[in-house]
Amino acid sequence: MHTYQVKKVKEKEVPWHQINALDIKCYPWYQSGLKQATYVKMVIHQNCIKIQAYCEDIHSYSRETTLNGDVYLDSCFEFFVTPENHVGGAYFNVEVNCCGVLHMSYKDGLGKTVYISEAQAKGIRITPSIKTPTKDERTDDTSWEIGLEIPIDILEDMCGKRIEQTCWYGNFYRCGGKTDDQYATWNPIVWEKPNFHLPKQFGKLQIV
Secondary structure (H helix, E strand, C coil), X not given: CCEEEEEEECCCCCCHHHCCCEECCECCCCCCCXXXXXXXXXXXXXXXXXXXXXXXXXXXXXXXXXXXXXXXXXXXXXXXXXXXXXXCCCEEEEEEECXXXXXXXXXXXXXXXXXXXXXXHCCCEEEECCCCCCCCCCCCCCEEEEEEEEEHHHHHHXXXXXXXXXXXXXXXXXXXXXXXXXXXXXXXXXCCCCCCCCHHHCEEEEEC
């Protein structure tokens, strides 16, 4: 199991240059194509989860423009988290395509899924480096970046309980697009076919 230390930042601004990055570099279902790099930094700041993701991509592609749509078919960054000190069970599913379109839900572990509402989604800040959706793969860039800020209050509203900030479990993923669909993970996954929804195979997010 991989471990990443999530720093609780007390400064007014996040000193991103001082934050360690993790690599999304496991390819459990690799067959062929480029293994393009993905680097992620995560902190807790002002009671928000704040994430910076950098994704190499010479085939960036994004058609989805609707909240909770099929962003996983586009060039996509994903973050799944169980914000509790145990692995497995309920978790949040956060997916953002390279243009910043969000798909987010809470899966309670008992078969119920709660999707983020439009009102809640307005409280989440997403800063994409690519602003315009494309019908075809872009040929004029080599990477894209996503800045993501999720207030923990919104997570508590969706799951209906208080979230302690000590130790969580989660995973980070890269997928989507028309060419070299990646299916890359941070914490290794053992499964016969592409599947990110495996909370028992999350890594540890130690909050310090």
